[in-house]
Amino acid sequence: MSAVADDLVRLAVVDKARGYWGSVFRRLSRDPVSVACAAVLLLIALAAILAPYLHLADPYQGSMIRRLRWIGTPGYPLGTDELGRDMVARLIYGGRLSLFLGLFPVALAFTIGTTLGVMAGYLGGFVNQAIMRTVDVFYAFPSVLLAIAISGALGAGITNSIVSLTIVFIPPIVRVSESVTTSVRSLDFVDAARASGAGPFTIMRVHVLGNVLGPIFVYSTGLISVCMILAAGLSFLGLGTKPPEPEWGLMLNTLRTAIYANPWVAALPGAMIFIVSICFNLLSDGMRSAMDVRS
Amino acid sequence: MSEAEVLAPAADVGGPQQPLLEVRSLSKHFPVRGGFIGKAGVVRAVDDVNFSVDKGEVLGIVGESGCGKSTTARLVIGLIDPDAGSIVLDGEKLGTTLSLRDLRRRVQMVFQDSYASLNPRLTVEDSIAFGPKVHGVSADEARARAHDLLRKVGLDPALFADRYPHELSGGQRQRVNIARALALSPRLVLLDEAVSALDKSVEAQVLNLLIDLKEELGLTYVFISHDLNVVRFISDRVIVMYLGEVVESGPVEALWADPRHPYTRALLAAMPSLDPDRRTQEAPITGDPPNPIDPPSGCRFHTRCPYAEAVCSLRSPTLFATGNARHAAACHMVDPASGHSKAAQSSAGELPHV
Amino acid sequence: MLVYVAKRLVFVVPVVFAVALVCFLLVHIAPGDPLVSVLPPDASQALAEQMRKAYGFDRPLPVQFGIWVWNAINGNLGTSIASGRSVTEEVTRAVGNTVMLAVFASLIGFMFGVMFGFLAGYFRDTWIDKLVTTISITGVSMPHYWLGMVLVIIFSVQLGWLPAVGAGPGGWSWDWEHFQHLILPAVTMSVIPMGIVTRTVRALVGDLLSQEFVIALRAKGLTEKRVFVHVAKNAAPTAIAVMGLQLGYLLGGSILIETVFSWPGTGFLLNSAIFQRDLPLLQGTILVLALFFVFLNLVVDVIQAAIDPRIKRG
Numbered sequence: 001m002s003a004v005a006d007d008l009v010r011l012a013v014v015d016k017a018r019g020y021w022g023s024v025f026r027r028l029s030r031d032p033v034s035v036a037c038a039a040v041l042l043l044i045a046l047a048a049i050l051a052p053y054l055h056l057a058d059p060y061q062g063s064m065i066r067r068l069r070w071i072g073t074p075g076y077p078l079g080t081d082e083l084g085r086d087m088v089a090r091l092i093y094g095g096r097l098s099l100f101l102g103l104f105p106v107a108l109a110f111t112i113g114t115t116l117g118v119m120a121g122y123l124g125g126f127v128n129q130a131i132m133r134t135v136d137v138f139y140a141f142p143s144v145l146l147a148i149a150i151s152g153a154l155g156a157g158i159t160n161s162i163v164s165l166t167i168v169f170i171p172p173i174v175r176v177s178e179s180v181t182t183s184v185r186s187l188d189f190v191d192a193a194r195a196s197g198a199g200p201f202t203i204m205r206v207h208v209l210g211n212v213l214g215p216i217f218v219y220s221t222g223l224i225s226v227c228m229i230l231a232a233g234l235s236f237l238g239l240g241t242k243p244p245e246p247e248w249g250l251m252l253n254t255l256r257t258a259i260y261a262n263p264w265v266a267a268l269p270g271a272m273i274f275i276v277s278i279c280f281n282l283l284s285d286g287m288r289s290a291m292d293v294r295s
Numbered sequence: 296m297s298e299a300e301v302l303a304p305a306a307d308v309g310g311p312q313q314p315l316l317e318v319r320s321l322s323k324h325f326p327v328r329g330g331f332i333g334k335a336g337v338v339r340a341v342d343d344v345n346f347s348v349d350k351g352e353v354l355g356i357v358g359e360s361g362c363g364k365s366t367t368a369r370l371v372i373g374l375i376d377p378d379a380g381s382i383v384l385d386g387e388k389l390g391t392t393l394s395l396r397d398l399r400r401r402v403q404m405v406f407q408d409s410y411a412s413l414n415p416r417l418t419v420e421d422s423i424a425f426g427p428k429v430h431g432v433s434a435d436e437a438r439a440r441a442h443d444l445l446r447k448v449g450l451d452p453a454l455f456a457d458r459y460p461h462e463l464s465g466g467q468r469q470r471v472n473i474a475r476a477l478a479l480s481p482r483l484v485l486l487d488e489a490v491s492a493l494d495k496s497v498e499a500q501v502l503n504l505l506i507d508l509k510e511e512l513g514l515t516y517v518f519i520s521h522d523l524n525v526v527r528f529i530s531d532r533v534i535v536m537y538l539g540e541v542v543e544s545g546p547v548e549a550l551w552a553d554p555r556h557p558y559t560r561a562l563l564a565a566m567p568s569l570d571p572d573r574r575t576q577e578a579p580i581t582g583d584p585p586n587p588i589d590p591p592s593g594c595r596f597h598t599r600c601p602y603a604e605a606v607c608s609l610r611s612p613t614l615f616a617t618g619n620a621r622h623a624a625a626c627h628m629v630d631p632a633s634g635h636s637k638a639a640q641s642s643a644g645e646l647p648h649v
Numbered sequence: 650m651l652v653y654v655a656k657r658l659v660f661v662v663p664v665v666f667a668v669a670l671v672c673f674l675l676v677h678i679a680p681g682d683p684l685v686s687v688l689p690p691d692a693s694q695a696l697a698e699q700m701r702k703a704y705g706f707d708r709p710l711p712v713q714f715g716i717w718v719w720n721a722i723n724g725n726l727g728t729s730i731a732s733g734r735s736v737t738e739e740v741t742r743a744v745g746n747t748v749m750l751a752v753f754a755s756l757i758g759f760m761f762g763v764m765f766g767f768l769a770g771y772f773r774d775t776w777i778d779k780l781v782t783t784i785s786i787t788g789v790s791m792p793h794y795w796l797g798m799v800l801v802i803i804f805s806v807q808l809g810w811l812p813a814v815g816a817g818p819g820g821w822s823w824d825w826e827h828f829q830h831l832i833l834p835a836v837t838m839s840v841i842p843m844g845i846v847t848r849t850v851r852a853l854v855g856d857l858l859s860q861e862f863v864i865a866l867r868a869k870g871l872t873e874k875r876v877f878v879h880v881a882k883n884a885a886p887t888a889i890a891v892m893g894l895q896l897g898y899l900l901g902g903s904i905l906i907e908t909v910f911s912w913p914g915t916g917f918l919l920n921s922a923i924f925q926r927d928l929p930l931l932q933g934t935i936l937v938l939a940l941f942f943v944f945l946n947l948v949v950d951v952i953q954a955a956i957d958p959r960i961k962r963g
Contacts, residue, residue, distance in 0.1 A: 140946075142902050263807070
């Protein structure tokens with residue numbers, strides 16, 4: 001064995017290998033834009049979650065004499081809406097539903113979509129054709145149209161919105177998952193795993209999933225802002241959240257007629273959607289860059 | 296099967312006379328889509344290939360890119376299903392008494408691309424331990440085994456076990472691949488261009504490692520490469536493939552001394568000589584490599600063969616033994632009854648320079 | 650290439666069928682009585698039955714589907730329950746308005762998108778790039794219906810320059826009185842496609858410029874103008890494809906903008922169809938919009954194949 005001993009490599013520095021996600025996180029935390037966006041989102045999310053403890057006015061309690069007060073009115077820092085309800089309270093409470101409707105359908109679609117996509121990509125053949133052709137049919141509809149059509153069919157309401165939005169976002173995630181899985185599947189280490197005698201589901205779990213979740217996840221985070229805008233859009237049309245629930249899209253709808261009386265208050269809910277949406281997008285872009293570089 | 300049994304090498308079956316591996320009439324064709332209504336072609340990647348590998352020997356497989364060597368390897372290990380033919384390991388035919396899972400316990404493979412062969416998300420230790428774990432070995436046992444193997448291939452587990460593939464050099468990664476291939480104590484290891492992508496000095500180290508491991512563990516190798524020098528160094532016997540067929544086979548020195556198939560001759564002659572006193576005189580092979588979808592009729596090499604005659608385009612030659620029984624070539628010139636004008640000339644030395 | 654086109658065409662047929670099926674199913678799984686908007690609440694059973702028969706709602710579903718498809722192929726999409734007019738007539742009237750709006754928005758979006766994208770790609774990682782990227786991300790993150798409202802606030806309410814709703818009196822004509830109604834909705838709709846085109850073109854141009862063949866071209870002594878033409882030619886197929894896709898989305902997704910501006914297009918029609926539970930109108934409108942999208946994708950694919958030599962060779 002002396003020949004082999006001669007080949008023993010000595011290293012000057014013993015550096016314990018760091019995980020992949022650790023390095024991604026470090027790179028992300030060094031990007032000022034990503035950090036700023038994450039901070040803003042965290043702030044809004046915390047405000048939304050802790051709303052009941054923040055000593056806010058009652059978001060459902062209105063008063064006809066206090067309708068459409070301007071921004072900066074004493075006692076109503078952001079004015080009041082068309083039914084006299086305090087805007088600060090409405091916006092913060094509204095954040096709960098709006099954020100939820102932006103995140104939950106995407107999370108659901110991510111779970112379902114990744115499962116279907118990885119199976120389609122790895123198993124190939126009939127399974128692949130069945131799944132991908134079904135997805136193609138849904139792709140034949142522009143997403144807005146599909147969401148509206150499904151919501152229109154099912155009726156207004158939060159649950160129906162969630163169903164509708166999840167259905168809209170499953171096809172793109174399936175497509176991306178399948179594509180990434182197919183390219184990973186052709187790599188030699190998958191063949192090596194097959195050669196070790198492992199079965200398809202073991203290989204998918206141990207070898208494929210770890211390598212595809214990253215890109216799929218980043219892609220999905222890019223969908224969050226679209227989902228938020230679409231969810232609010234559904235409410236804007238009257239197909240989503242029902243009054244008197246506070247939700248940014250619905251608020252835009254009910255305040256629309258008020259743009260002549262008090263335009264800036266009417267624009268506030270949309271501004272919130274915009275801010276949250278842009279933060280998610282920037283964060284998602286930042287994550288993509290952080291994951292691109294191999295150490 | 297207990298853990299110890301899983302990790303121990305499979306017992307020898309049939310004794311030294313029985314070849315470890317026999318490949319009989321193996322064929323694999325890949326359909327190629329032509330136009331919409333156009334002619335759908337078929338790539339005859341592996342066509343009626345026969346060879347055997349004895350216990351403890353190293354069989355080299357050489358040929359140009361696209362000749363079917365890698366496909367043959369993947370067929371042997373069961374990553375692809377053959378269209379025809381059979382694979383016989385230790386006297387048992389795959390598909391009958393021998394299951395795919397059993398085959399994969401006894402045959403393992405090392406691939407060319409050392410980086411693509413390792414899951415970038417798993418540590419070195421996890422990659423090596425995966426095989427045993429799949430077969431029921433406990434995590435601790437598998438880990439211990441991985442460390443043991445790392446030591447065997449010359450990598451200190453304390454330094455390397457927790458590393459990720461991107462933190463290793465090419466040579467180190469290939470050692471890891473070798474360790475992984477040995478994890479289930481196979482009897483036969485297929486090495487598909489395993490050293491081709493390494494720097495020359497590293498290549499030498501890895502080759503020496505392979506030879507040492509073979510001695511220590513009693514392995515049998517099939518070594519696929521397009522690099523003739525490497526094949527000559529490590530092999531006991533060699534087969535030469537061209538366009539999916541075996542054109543010549545024999546002991547390595549016999550092949551180098553007296554290549555009987557014109558393709559082999561051309562391959563060997565095309566190697567640039569490193570000796571200024573014996574410069575390469577012959578021209579490399581002429582003609583374009585033919586279309587694998589539409590191979591030439593008869594002998595597939597005849598369009599590029601300086602000795603081709605009418606019979607060569609009519610009939611496909613089969614492997615025919617030369618004077619030395621273990622040395623055979625698929626050429627009409629070797630078979631005295633073929634009708635070729637130069638048939639039955641006993642050695643390449645007698646063939647005129649063309 | 651003809652082969653490719655033929656293949657694509659053949660593939661469209663099952664897609665169209667599936668689209669029609671989904672359309673039909675979507676509308677018919679809706680809970681509630683389809684005739685609820687037409688029948689007076691105290692209508693007798695007999696009257697209800699009669700109406701149901703007249704609209705064909707008494708037949709089993711597969712039969713209804715078959716009849717609907719057959720009629721659709723012949724150009725008859727049924728009768729709107731709410732207005733009594735033929736669905737085809739309603740949709741045709743509305744489609745023209747939507748197409749006009751969508752095309753206009755696409756042109757604006759495409760023009761600016763390509764311009765910004767090229768700027769950003771050429772001046773990668775400079776302040777120009779950062780500015781353009783910001784604009785593009787803003788565009789993509791913008792809830793366009795909100796933007797519409799904001800533009801209305803600024804240009805209609807505060808400044809009074811442009812009208813807030815509608816498409817002008819009477820039918821359409823190309824005069825300022827009508828055209829001024831087009832400006833705000835088109836600009837609003839152009840923002841998202843502009844963002845997407847910018848991002849795509851920027852990535853494309855940036856990639857191309859950093860590729861080795863560009864370095865080779867410059868080393869050969871090609872003027873910058875020629876390099877630019879080269880890059881443009883390479884970027885064209887994808888840019889056009891993206892724009893085509895966006896046009897499709899605009900056509901199908903115009904409902905939100907049309908609602909904000911009360912623009913009399915298919916989106917607006919869809920809106921009223923949903924709220925009046927007008928099944929035939931709903932079915933017909935969704936079908937037409939989806940089909941538009943499918944065929945637009947087909948056209949984009951074919952054009953891309955024509956321009957991109959890699960696909961041409963089959």
